[in-house]
Amino acid sequence: MKTFNIGGVHPHDNKQFSAHQPITECPLPKQAIIPLVQHIGAPAQAVVKEGDKVKVGELLAKAGGFVSANICSPVSGTVTKIGDWTDAWGAPGQAVYIDVQGDEWLPEIDRTPDLIRSCTLEPKAIIDKISAAGIVGLGGACFPTHVKLMPPPGKKAEVLIVNGVECEPYLTCDHQLMLEHGEEIIIGIEILKRALGVDRAIIGIENNKKDAIEHMEKLAHTKLGISVQPLKLKYPQGGEKQLIDACIGRQVPSGALPIEVGAVVDNVATIYAVYEAVQKNKPLISRVMTVTGKQVAKPGNYMVRFGTPVDEVIALAGGVPAGTGKIIGGGPMMGRAMDHTEGMPANKRLSGLLFLPEAESIRPEEDNCIRCGKCVQACPMGLEPYLLQRLSELEMWDECEKHDVMDCIDCGCCVFTCPAHRRLLDGIRPAKAKVGAILRERAAAQAAEKK
Amino acid sequence: MAHFITSPAPHAHSGDSVRRNMLLVILALMPAYVVSVMEFGWGALITAAISVCACVLTEWVISRFLLKEQKQTIGDLSAVLTGLLLAFNLPSGIDWWIVLIGAVVAIGVGKMTFGGLGQNPFNPALVGRVFLLISFPAQMTTWPVAKGFETAYLDAETGATPLYYLKHIMKSGDTSFVDQLPALKDAFFGVMGGSLGEVSAAALILGGLILICCRVITWHIPVSIIATVALFSWIATPAGMEPQTFVGYELLTGGLMLGAFFMATDYVTSPMSAWGKIIFGIGIGFIMMVIRTWGNYPEGMSFAILIMNACVPLLNKIRPQRFGEKRK
Numbered sequence: 001m002k003t004f005n006i007g008g009v010h011p012h013d014n015k016q017f018s019a020h021q022p023i024t025e026c027p028l029p030k031q032a033i034i035p036l037v038q039h040i041g042a043p044a045q046a047v048v049k050e051g052d053k054v055k056v057g058e059l060l061a062k063a064g065g066f067v068s069a070n071i072c073s074p075v076s077g078t079v080t081k082i083g084d085w086t087d088a089w090g091a092p093g094q095a096v097y098i099d100v101q102g103d104e105w106l107p108e109i110d111r112t113p114d115l116i117r118s119c120t121l122e123p124k125a126i127i128d129k130i131s132a133a134g135i136v137g138l139g140g141a142c143f144p145t146h147v148k149l150m151p152p153p154g155k156k157a158e159v160l161i162v163n164g165v166e167c168e169p170y171l172t173c174d175h176q177l178m179l180e181h182g183e184e185i186i187i188g189i190e191i192l193k194r195a196l197g198v199d200r201a202i203i204g205i206e207n208n209k210k211d212a213i214e215h216m217e218k219l220a221h222t223k224l225g226i227s228v229q230p231l232k233l234k235y236p237q238g239g240e241k242q243l244i245d246a247c248i249g250r251q252v253p254s255g256a257l258p259i260e261v262g263a264v265v266d267n268v269a270t271i272y273a274v275y276e277a278v279q280k281n282k283p284l285i286s287r288v289m290t291v292t293g294k295q296v297a298k299p300g301n302y303m304v305r306f307g308t309p310v311d312e313v314i315a316l317a318g319g320v321p322a323g324t325g326k327i328i329g330g331g332p333m334m335g336r337a338m339d340h341t342e343g344m345p346a347n348k349r350l351s352g353l354l355f356l357p358e359a360e361s362i363r364p365e366e367d368n369c370i371r372c373g374k375c376v377q378a379c380p381m382g383l384e385p386y387l388l389q390r391l392s393e394l395e396m397w398d399e400c401e402k403h404d405v406m407d408c409i410d411c412g413c414c415v416f417t418c419p420a421h422r423r424l425l426d427g428i429r430p431a432k433a434k435v436g437a438i439l440r441e442r443a444a445a446q447a448a449e450k451k
Numbered sequence: 452m453a454h455f456i457t458s459p460a461p462h463a464h465s466g467d468s469v470r471r472n473m474l475l476v477i478l479a480l481m482p483a484y485v486v487s488v489m490e491f492g493w494g495a496l497i498t499a500a501i502s503v504c505a506c507v508l509t510e511w512v513i514s515r516f517l518l519k520e521q522k523q524t525i526g527d528l529s530a531v532l533t534g535l536l537l538a539f540n541l542p543s544g545i546d547w548w549i550v551l552i553g554a555v556v557a558i559g560v561g562k563m564t565f566g567g568l569g570q571n572p573f574n575p576a577l578v579g580r581v582f583l584l585i586s587f588p589a590q591m592t593t594w595p596v597a598k599g600f601e602t603a604y605l606d607a608e609t610g611a612t613p614l615y616y617l618k619h620i621m622k623s624g625d626t627s628f629v630d631q632l633p634a635l636k637d638a639f640f641g642v643m644g645g646s647l648g649e650v651s652a653a654a655l656i657l658g659g660l661i662l663i664c665c666r667v668i669t670w671h672i673p674v675s676i677i678a679t680v681a682l683f684s685w686i687a688t689p690a691g692m693e694p695q696t697f698v699g700y701e702l703l704t705g706g707l708m709l710g711a712f713f714m715a716t717d718y719v720t721s722p723m724s725a726w727g728k729i730i731f732g733i734g735i736g737f738i739m740m741v742i743r744t745w746g747n748y749p750e751g752m753s754f755a756i757l758i759m760n761a762c763v764p765l766l767n768k769i770r771p772q773r774f775g776e777k778r779k
Contacts, residue, residue: 368568370569384723
């Protein structure tokens with residue numbers, strides 16, 4: 001069984017709470033809040049105005065640049081407001097508010113459960129459909145999918161790697177999706193193979209989801225060029241670079257994209273969305289969210305329309321458990337702790353809600369670094385986290401750059417493993433921001449000089 | 452509006468702690484300590500007790516009264532470990548006040564002057580030991596003979612260590628001393644003279660394996676030290692001795708196993724990256740063999756480790772292999 005080669009840690013996977021809970025439809029909300037930033041890149045530009053009647057699937061906001069994504073209406077009703085909105089972490093933005101009336105869908109959307117297997121569209125037509133549907137990577141990064149499908153000139157994709165790893169502890173949405181919608185995912189893979197012009201696809205799944213491995217193997221069995229690669233359990237295997245290394249043994253160089261080694265990586269949830277968009281004309285308007293935690297009454301996997309307040313999803317799972325210290329959007333390794341839940345809607349970015357009891361919520365006090373080097377052993381990028389944190393503290397940005405701070409993928413392995421409870425990433429993140437800004441400035445200056 | 456606790460990711464931790472690591476090292480030293488007590492009796496118990504208590508007390512006094520720290524660090528057990536390691540490096544029959552001086556120097560000079568745990572460039576226990584070796588050469592090289600549980604503390608029978616004979620054989624080429632060496636089997640299990648905790652290679656290797664299995668240390672430092680010493684002594688075998696016998700004695704006597712598994716692997720004073728650790732280990736093995744072969748001291752493990760400790764900042768310039776650097 002394969003895995004990636006450098007570093008990694010073994011957190012307890014804690015998936016037992018919500019694993020194998022069937023995907024349950026979450027009821028429609030009374031009011032939907034649809035943020036205009038649900039992806040990496042430029043915010044989407046609203047194309048509706050107050051008072052407009054919209055149907056499910058109608059375009060609400062169009063992509064605001066090359067790296068950006070459309071946002072389609074997840075509900076039917078009346079647009080009541082387009083205005084300021086603050087997310088659960090205090091970041092300001094814009095959102096479309098819709099009063100929900102009924103559940104009226106655009107007529108071209110096929111809502112039947114029938115599988116549509118054949119796809120004879122040209123690659124360009126497939127990519128256009130994916131782009132129109134506003135599909136972004138649902139594994140966490142939310143990078144617009146259509147951009148990944150258009151390699152820069154001179155680069156050619158050789159293999160599609162399907163991310164079914166779900167290495168974040170607690171989360172089970174991708175696992176359950178593979179079990180319930182495996183066939184759709186296989187069709188989605190064939191569509192993407194067609195769009196990319198590749199003849200090989202590898203589905204990477206970690207060994208703690210044996211039933212998903214078996215299920216997908218059975219489905220892929222008769223398909224030419226699609227194989228399942230079982231992977232040894234190790235975090236952060238779902239990281240793009242780590243997964244490519246694990247599946248095909250190629251390492252994406254520093255600063256480069258996967259296409260550099262001929263790979264394109266897409267998450268299973270993203271591929272399910274591709275199936276729905278291309279075969280059923282259904283844009284990305286909902287996703288599976290895992291609601292879980294040791295004390296959650298009804299942990300489970302819920303199919304939630306975007307815009308639904310998370311409070312309503314939480315209510316389905318039995319409410320906020322007593323003694324909750326932290327509510328995390330996403331998993332415990334890379335998820336973000338929410339200050340509050342009011343006014344926070346489900347969106348493309350939110351793969352789950354995790355409730356941690358108070359005792360697990362407070363970070364222990366830091367001790368002196370004992371120079372054990374465990375962070376160096378754990379770093380999947382081969383960096384020296386102890387050193388980067390120190391250099392950041394001293395504001396030695398050029399040294400940070402020399403020590404490859406920009407390669408850090410934010411996975412949290414160093415902090416997870418540190419016996420002295422050092423908050424290494426608290427220092428490394430600002431260094432990444434600072435060095436990133438310096439690099440952009442330098443590139444701009446160089447471009448100006450050339451002119 | 453209900454507010455919840457926020458902090459940057461990650462929100463999970465391995466559960467590892469400084470204290471857990473120190474405790475595991477202390478536990479891994481216990482097999483060797485049991486052998487010491489069986490060989491040297493009361494001397495082993497008293498010396499270790501004085502050393503540990505004095506180290507902990509020194510750290511507490513300095514941090515409480517000199518540095519006026521709010522937070523006391525003796526709970527992390529690193530002072531206990533330093534005390535135990537210092538005792539392991541002393542002859543079991545040594546006077547109690549010498550142990551006391553060693554402990555004060557180890558913690559006071561070796562550790563706290565630099566700012567406590569994590570800041571010291573040199574292994575504190577070895578700073579204490581070498582200070583004593585230079586200050587009290589006679590007492591520090593008076594070795595009680597291992598002859599089962601000994602109730603006498605100070606007046607135990609003494610004798611030379613195998614390394615003394617080995618040195619003599621190497622210098623004079625007189626192989627008649629070979630008869631004075633313990634059988635290799637005895638050297639392996641620790642039925643011979645030497646410092647309190649260094650005698651039983653078997654127990655020390657067992658402890659070292661425990662540490663590697665519990666992921667407290669990695670294999671790089673011990674393996675590179677042992678391999679270097681084996682290779683060096685194979686080449687430097689004196690005439691009249693079988694190379695494998697000579698290699699066996701070099702590996703199993705003196706402070707080699709204690710140093711390789713427990714002293715050189717000290718987190719604070721060893722390099723961070725895998726290649727740094729390997730070079731560090733090779734350096735220790737090489738310097739130690741140079742001292743054993745040509746130096747005035749019969750044993751050079753402490754000096755070798757201290758010299759390589761000084762090279763650690765340099766060795767930390769060796770980067771670990773970055774992702775995407777070599778393969779495509």
